[in-house]
Amino acid sequence: MQTSADTATTRLPIGSDADLAWVRQKVRQTATDSGFSLVQQTKLITAASELARNTLIHGGGGQLDMTVLHGGLRLTFTDSGPGIRDIEQAMTDGFTTGNGLGMGLSGAKRLVQDFSIESQPGQGTTVTVTALATPMPHPRPEHG
Amino acid sequence: MQVSEQDPAAGPAARKVGEFLRSRAEQIAQRWADAALFRTVFTVSRDEAVEACKAVVEALAEVAATGRPDDITAPGFHAVREQLGRMAATRARTGSTPAQVAGEVADLSRPAVTLLRGEFDDPAGGQAQDCVLALTVLMGTLRLVVMETTLSQGQELIERQRQQLLEVATPVIKLWEGIVAVPLIGTLDSARSQVVMESLLDAVVAERARYAILDITGVPTVDSLVAQHLMKTVAAARLMGAECIVSGIRPAIAQTIVHLGIDLGNVVTRSSLADALAHALRRQGSAVPPGTPAASLAP
Numbered sequence: 001m002q003t004s005a006d007t008a009t010t011r012l013p014i015g016s017d018a019d020l021a022w023v024r025q026k027v028r029q030t031a032t033d034s035g036f037s038l039v040q041q042t043k044l045i046t047a048a049s050e051l052a053r054n055t056l057i058h059g060g061g062g063q064l065d066m067t068v069l070h071g072g073l074r075l076t077f078t079d080s081g082p083g084i085r086d087i088e089q090a091m092t093d094g095f096t097t098g099n100g101l102g103m104g105l106s107g108a109k110r111l112v113q114d115f116s117i118e119s120q121p122g123q124g125t126t127v128t129v130t131a132l133a134t135p136m137p138h139p140r141p142e143h144g
Numbered sequence: 145m146q147v148s149e150q151d152p153a154a155g156p157a158a159r160k161v162g163e164f165l166r167s168r169a170e171q172i173a174q175r176w177a178d179a180a181l182f183r184t185v186f187t188v189s190r191d192e193a194v195e196a197c198k199a200v201v202e203a204l205a206e207v208a209a210t211g212r213p214d215d216i217t218a219p220g221f222h223a224v225r226e227q228l229g230r231m232a233a234t235r236a237r238t239g240s241t242p243a244q245v246a247g248e249v250a251d252l253s254r255p256a257v258t259l260l261r262g263e264f265d266d267p268a269g270g271q272a273q274d275c276v277l278a279l280t281v282l283m284g285t286l287r288l289v290v291m292e293t294t295l296s297q298g299q300e301l302i303e304r305q306r307q308q309l310l311e312v313a314t315p316v317i318k319l320w321e322g323i324v325a326v327p328l329i330g331t332l333d334s335a336r337s338q339v340v341m342e343s344l345l346d347a348v349v350a351e352r353a354r355y356a357i358l359d360i361t362g363v364p365t366v367d368s369l370v371a372q373h374l375m376k377t378v379a380a381a382r383l384m385g386a387e388c389i390v391s392g393i394r395p396a397i398a399q400t401i402v403h404l405g406i407d408l409g410n411v412v413t414r415s416s417l418a419d420a421l422a423h424a425l426r427r428q429g430s431a432v433p434p435g436t437p438a439a440s441l442a443p
Contacts, residue, residue, distance in 0.1 A: 021331050024365055042365070042396035043403060049367040050404075093405055103368040107404035 008068040014052050014077070015061040023052045023064055027075070030066060034073055035133045044131040047111040048075055050104035051127050055079045057098060059125055072113075072132040080124035087117055154281075155211035157274035161282065162208030164260055164275070165201055173197035175255040181248040184238070185231045196231075200224050204282055213282035221289050229293040242294055249290050253283040314340050316347035323424045324353045325417065327392075329362030337373035341380060348386045355424035356381050359417045361392030371406045378411050387412065387427070391420035 010030070012023055027048045031041045048064070055062040059079025067074040084090045091109065096102030105127075109115040114130035165172065176182055177193040186193035206220030207213060235245045260279055264272040309330070317325045324347045326340060340358075348356055358374060360366065366374075378388040391414040393401075401408065414420040425432050 017333055021333075024331075028364070039396045039399055042400050045365050046367045046400045046404060049365055049369075053367075053369065101368045101372050101406065103405050107368060107406070110403045110405065111400065 010066045012064045012066065013061075014055045014064055014079075016056070020049065020052050020056060024049050027066065027073075030068065031073060031131075031133075034068055034071075036073075036131075037134065040131060040133060043111040044073065044075075047108040047129060047131070050108040051075070051077045051129065054104055054127075055125075058082075062124075069130070071134070072130055074128065074130045077127045078124065079126075083121040083123050083125055084117075084119040085121050087119060091117075154213075154274070154278060157271070157278040158208045158211045158213045158282070160271075161213070161260070161275050161278045162205045164263060164279075165205035165208060165256075168259055168263075169198055169201045169205070171259060172201050172256050175259075176200070176252055179248070179252055179255070181231065181235070181245070181252065185234045196227060199227060200286070204286060207285070208278070208282055213278050214285055216285050216288045216292065218285075221286075225289065225293055228290050229297050232290055232294040233297060236294070242291065245294070246287055246291060249287045250283070252286075253280060256283065314343045316343050318347075318351050318353075319357070319421055320425065320428075320430070322351070322353050322428060323355045323357065323421065324348065324351050325357035325359060325420075327359045327362060327417075331365075332360075332363055332370045332373055334369075334373070337370075337377065341373075341377045344377060345380060345384060348381060348384050353386055354428065355389065356386045357389045357391055357417065357420045357424065359392040359420070360390060360397075361394070361417070363392075366397050366401060368404060368406060371401065371404075371408065375408070375411065387424075389414060389420040389423060391415070391417045 010026065012026055013019055014023060024045050027045050028041060031044050036044065052064060055064070055077045059081030062077065062079030062081070065076040065078070067076075089095055091106050092102075093106045094102040105117075108127075108129065112129040112131045115127075116129075117125065117127045119125040173194045174197075176197040177186075177190055182193040182197055186196055203220050203224040206223075207215065207218040210218060210220070212218060232242075232245050235248070236242070240248075257276055257279055260275060261267040261272065264275075266272060314326060314328075314336075317327070319325050324344070326344050326347075328340065330336075332340070344356055344358070347353065358377065360374070363370065374390060378390070381388040389412045390408070393413055393415055412423070414423060422432050
């Protein structure tokens with residue numbers, strides 16, 4: 001785990017089931033520290049759990065980079081596995097190449113505010129998600 | 145480091161160190177007993193510390209006598225391995241890091257080397273140097289043995305706790321005649337959910353239960369894999385003629401499950417264990433006064 005002060009990025013390895021539990025704990029802790037509400041926290045942890053498991057099972061292991069943003073968190077999951085041939089199909093509810101429910105990738109997208117996926121067959125996969133501490137920011141000034 | 149193979153003088157030097165350790169065991173033990181490692185572990189009496197030191201010195205002498213001071217698997221260490229492990233564990237409990245413990249073991253080297261130098265008329269001579277080198281190698285080996293013992297004990301502890309967790313996590317509770325419940329706590333991975341399913345199905349048979357309640361209050365994260373495990377358990381219980389109720393679904397979890405897109409539509413769910421019990425009692429035909437908190441239910 002490395003932390004650099006300027007960007008506040010934490011890197012966690014994803015290589016075993018124990019690492020998944022560790023990822024969930026670190027995400028929970030960081031989200032709590034960043035002022036996430038309980039619901040936002042639970043959503044982000046669940047999304048992280050899904051994506052980290054994809055990294056482990058389909059990508060053969062990889063890493064998570066966790067960046068604290070102003071009022072939010074950005075998680076980047078990277079693996080160097082076989083990649084995804086048809087991203088659109090992979091993002092479809094119920095589509096699975098394993099024996100899961102096929103809700104992980106599409107479900108994770110619905111749990112966060114911003115979701116992007118990059119993958120080339122044979123080149124690995126990178127999924128980046130961003131969640132905000134409060135889902136809908138209120139730009140209204142208090143005295144108006 | 146294979147000193148004995150590289151340097152023909154090392155074997156005899158080590159054996160000489162062995163003789164030195166045996167003859168000076170009492171003096172070395174007296175000095176070591178005041179070192180941080182022994183002083184802080186054996187707090188009851190100094191004699192106890194001295195005895196422990198003597199045991200270590202004797203083990204070192206035995207290893208040195210074999211002419212292989214670099215052999216961490218030497219049988220001579222077996223006698224003190226348990227004692228060293230206990231000492232390292234005691235230090236760890238008081239907050240010392242493994243590096244600090246290793247440093248304390250290294251501190252034992254100097255008093256012994258000083259005594260060894262005193263044995264020679266010419267402390268700078270070739271033979272003296274060989275013996276000091278052999279003793280230093282031997283003390284380094286002792287340090288490795290302490291570290292290895294500590295690490296292997298840590299591994300054993302982790303394995304034991306893992307096994308304990310598997311057992312602790314799955315008590316099946318009989319709530320009522322024909323109603324059993326499993327309070328799930330912690331991460332529900334594949335191994336755990338297998339244990340849960342087995343013990344729940346066993347309880348359904350043993351208690352002739354018609355209703356089984358899976359309480360997930362203590363499960364921090366419900367992702368698609370956990371949901372899948374729950375659904376499989378519910379389906380298996382249904383095959384055995386028991387209706388499964390999933391309880392303890394907190395507001396945050398409920399919202400997450402909806403966004404995740406998991407359909408728990410064919411699973412009976414309740415927000416609290418009390419509600420789940422009330423539901424099962426009603427279905428069973430037991431009288432449940434309407435509006436009464438389930439906690440105060442009377443038969």
